[in-house]
Amino acid sequence: MTPLLEVRDLRMYYTGRRGDVRAVDGVSFSVAGGGRALGIVGESGSGKSSLAAAIMRMLPGNVSHFEGEVLLEGQEVSRLPEHVFHREIRWRRIAWVPQGAMNAFNPVIRVGEQIIEPLLVDGHVDRGAARARAEALLEQVGLPPEIYQRYPHELSGGMKQRAMIASALIMSPSLVLMDEPTSALDVSVQAQIMNLLKRLKCELQIAIVFITHDIAVASDVCDDMAVMYAGEMVELGSAEQVLLTPAHPYTQMLLASIPRLRASEMPQFIPGAPPDLQEPPPGCRFHPRCPHAMARCRESPPPAFSPRPGQWARCWLR
Ligand SMILES: Nc1ncnc2c1ncn2[C@@H]1O[C@H](COP(=O)(O)OP(=O)(O)OP(=O)(O)O)[C@@H](O)[C@H]1O
Ligand code: SF4
Ligand SMILES: [Mg+2]
Structure with missing residues (x-):
């Protein structure tokens, strides 16, 4: 069946002082249809908001490079003339709640x-x-x-x-991109908004792309989960797969960093910091922080592998 949204090899770079900032670098994923929520999680600066802006074609003036395909119910929309995209697609078929929108x-x-x-x-x-x-x-x-x-x-x-x-x-719209819709709210209000999103997903049969740095929050509403690291998508699967059997070391470390109420061990922190997207590390971009890094990881970008149907990850450990 044709997915509601399909993103293929999307790239969006900004002009930086030392070269292009590769904020979205070859991202592909799809959202099957209405009534489902895809969570896109990752640390600050991993390119989540840039990805949403690229799908909505709300590009800042300093975008130096924009390519790839965005298909909505099978129709390629990323290269439509701007006036057609604005009249037929933006807000009407795909809507966006940008990060910090409530103050806008x-x-x-x-x-x-x-x-x-x-x-x-x-x-x-x-x-x-x-x-x-x-x-x-x-x-x-x-x-x-x-x-x-x-x-x-x-x-x-x-x-x-x-x-x-x-x-x-x-x-x-049939699809709403929500960028950190609960981040600026206190915990009880956050829970109310999450309940609202769950209700709207079912009542209106809309699809939601839920963007957050907080994998625990995403797990509350999302049916599927994608993980971004340094401008790339490194893992995707059903929420159950990604949360219970994560295949990428970064996803595993993100999950280990969530504090647990009754566990005896302390939450683990991911050492180091996300890379500079003007000069991302060669090979696997996560290699400087990965406890499993091998020589191959420093040399070549890892291909995607599928540990089980419906789940994939980009890692040389397969
Ligand atoms: N207009 C811009 N010009 C240049 N660089 C930008 C611009 N907007 C974002 N960036 C850079 O692009 C990268 C991705 O930023 P983005 O805001 O998409 O990340 P994010 O995952 O949404 O982060 P956060 O969780 O903090 O919202 C970062 O390195 C950021 O500094
Ligand atoms: S490819 Fe290598 S460095 Fe990257 S996540 Fe996998 S094991 Fe770690
Ligand atoms: Mg953001």
Whole structure:
């Protein structure tokens, strides 16, 4: 069956002072369909937000290199003319809740007016109908419809994040990219947002790409899980496979770094720091930090192998 989203060998580099910053470097994955959530996890600077920006084609001015394919229900969309992509794809079929988005509301415009903006742009929906749709969506994300009339400063962080999610859903997209949707929230509000995402996934049958540095948070909502390291995707599988039988040493170390309530051993820390993406290490980019590194790891990039159906990892240890 054709996947809802398929990303093939996507690359996006920024111009850096010492050369290209290889933020997204040959990433491939797919999202099967509605009602599923794919978690994309990795340390800060691994290229998660750049990957989302590349899929949405919201490219900063200093992008030096952009190539690869993005297929939406089998249709290649990454090379569509910008006006066609904007009219037919962005927000309408793929929506995005960017990192830190809840602070991106314009402070002088009422929340509801900001939510309905994309509906009014093409003139097919009148303001009354747009407002009714926004109020219904506000209720669906657990907010009273009166929020429509409020200004952003009158909302708490959790309320703003819910309103942002309503805003992403206004055009009824089939896929929503959510970049660190809970990171700036305290733990109890974070749990409420996670429950909301689980509910929306089922009720609206939307697909979610959930981007986070926190593998424990991702495990709560995600059906599938991908792990990014230094601009590359190093492992992908069902959440169960990646969490219970991780095949890549980086995934294993990420999991070992999660504190456990009743375990006697202390959480393990990953030694060293992520590499400079202007001069990533040759061979396997994780080799300077990997306890299993061999000569081959320093020389050649590892190919992908599949430890079991539905799971793959890029590592010379197979
Ligand atoms: N506009 C830009 N210009 C140059 N370099 C950039 C730009 N945006 C991001 N980078 C660099 O690209 C790399 C990937 O950054 P990105 O923000 O995509 O990572 P991330 O995984 O989302 O990190 P975080 O968890 O901190 O949000 C980093 O090295 C970052 O410094
Ligand atoms: S390829 Fe080598 S360095 Fe890279 S993760 Fe596997 S064992 Fe470690
Ligand atoms: Mg980010």
